Amino acid sequence: MASNPPLPPAQSRDHASRAAVAETLRRIERLDPLVNAFTDVTAERANRAAEALDAGRATGPLAGVPFAVKNLFDIAGLPTRAGSRINRDRAPAERDSPLISRLEAAGAILVGALNMGEYAYDFTGENVHDGHCHNPHALDHMAGGSSSGAGAAVAAGLVPLALGSDTNGSIRVPAAFCGVFGLKPTFGRLSRAASFPFVTSLDHLGPFARSVRLLAGAYDAMQGPDADDPTCTARLPEPSVAQLDDGPGSLRIAVAGGYFATGGDADAYRAVAAVAAALGASRTIDIPEAARARAAAYLITASEGAALHLDRLRSRPADFDPAVRDRLIAGAMMPASWVNRAHRFRRWYGERFAELFKDVDIILAPSTPCRAPKLGQTTLVFGGQELPLRPNIGVYTQPISFAGLPVAAVPVFLDGGLPLGVQVIGAPWREDSVLRIAAFLEREGVAAAPIAALG
Structure with a gap:
């Protein structure tokens, strides 16, 4: 692993955007064949944006920062693939996702679209249509999904910033497997307009980055109400970058026990223990009911996902990845009464978290039960049992996104092996708190996102 130099502040770039974009495009051309993170490279658009910055026609706190997005975000002029074969037949998007527009308004430069699991129903990063995404730290291992290309592109140093989505863990799993920082905001915090949905009740969008300061800067730039997303109309921006140096302060921190401390590899819990020790957290x-929350999340996921794709399942079943298609078909046959009960339980579950957050501010938990498995691996051992790998990688992430809580995913490297991830979980709308903790862990050297040594 190579060292990861900090991103220079925008003010010091001295009109170097074209050079930064040129270097980014060269690195993508040279290294992406190894990683397979990109599905589209928007070189012409990126060069135009860089020229505008260098000519002084554009500026902002993210001036000159290259970024890429999971290919379920609408990019004007490109069909929105969502990792599928079927969506390639769609007409090109007429406008950008508002999150892309907001990052560009802050000076960031879009350089392309990223590989992902088909229709975001995936934890592995294996895609039968666009090819599997490879973990930059060990190319024969999974990058994690479904935001596989986002995690891998940042870890490989192809871009310092990327956008992904997280329904059941699709930001936190690739962040853990690839060893980068990620943020799953509170449900409803960032607009989901002009992105291809998976499960409207559970979908979140958020950033990946190699540093917490860049992660927070991107998050701040993307905040704000959006009338085109009914879930994102009530909250005004609450800047977080200014609070990153505050440290843990008086935040009350606890480690999730019980369900979150059993069944997985010992190293997953060692990573949590290292974070807890750095924070002085002993509680x-x-x-x-975390296990029941995970089950309820599955019911809602399968049912809503199936309803979204029902016409495609009827007309083009052979064009799906069979592993995705079969789960969607099963979801289509699920009794509505089960799904209604799951939604009622979700409200109860959120109330239990509200009670917990009266006594604590931050909860720590593992992101995944293991390090990144090898590509092609189909099972994992959890709780002494051999279980199907694809659905069970998210055993620790699903109960958290089910409650819509904000989470900073922090990468931890132990013993020189592949990275592990720790979830820094906060109360609703307290992204500032989870980012403060992540920044402290980065300063203390407990969490880090080094660029993988690919050459």
Whole structure:
């Protein structure tokens, strides 16, 4: 692993945007064949944006920062693939996702679209249509999904910033497997307009980055109400960058026990212990009914995902990845009464978290039960049992996104092996708190996102 130099502040770039874009495009051309993170490279658009910055026609706090987005975000002029074969037949998008527009308004430069699991129903990063995404730290291992290309592109040093989505763990899993920082905001915090949905009740969009300061800067730039997303109309921006140096301060921190401390590899818990020790957190709490929350999340995911794709399942079943198609078909046959009960339970579960956050501000938990498995691996051992790998990588992430809580995913490297991830979980709308903790862990050297040594 190579060292990861900090991103220079925008003010010091001295009109070097064209050079930065040129270097980014060269690196993508040279290294992406190894990683397979990109599905589209928007070189002409990137060069135009860089010229505008260098000519002084554009500026902003992210001036000259290259970024790429999971290919479920609408990019004007490109069909929105969502990792599928079927969507390639769609007409090109007429406008950009508002999150892309907001990053560009802050001076960031879009350089392309990224590989992902088909229709975001994936934790592995294996895609039968666009090819599997490879983990930059070990190319024969999974990048994690479904935001595989986002995690891999940042870890490989192809871009310092990327956008992904997270329904059941699709930011936190690739962040853990690839060893980068990620943020799953509070449900409803960032606009989901002009992105291809998976499960409207559970979908979140958020950033990946090699540093917490860049992660927070991107998040701040993307905040704000959006009338085109009914879930994103009530919250005004709450800047977080200014609070990154505050450290843990008086934040009350606890480690999730019970469900979140059993079944996985010992190293997953060692990573949490290292983070807890750095924060001086010795308290353990139990999150009630986490296993049932995961089951309820599955019911809602399968049912809503199936409803979205029902016409495609009827007309073009052979064009799906069979592993995705079969789960969607099963979801289509699910009784509505089960799904209604899952939604009622979700409200109860959120109330239990509200009670927990009266006594704590931050909860720590593992992101995944293991390090990145090898590509092609189909099972994992959890709780002494051999289980199907694809659905069970998200065993620790699903109960958290089910409650819509903000999470900073922090990467931890132990013993020189592949990275592990720790979830820094906050109360609703407290992204500032989870980012403060992530920044402290980065300063202390406990969490880090080095660029993988690909050459």
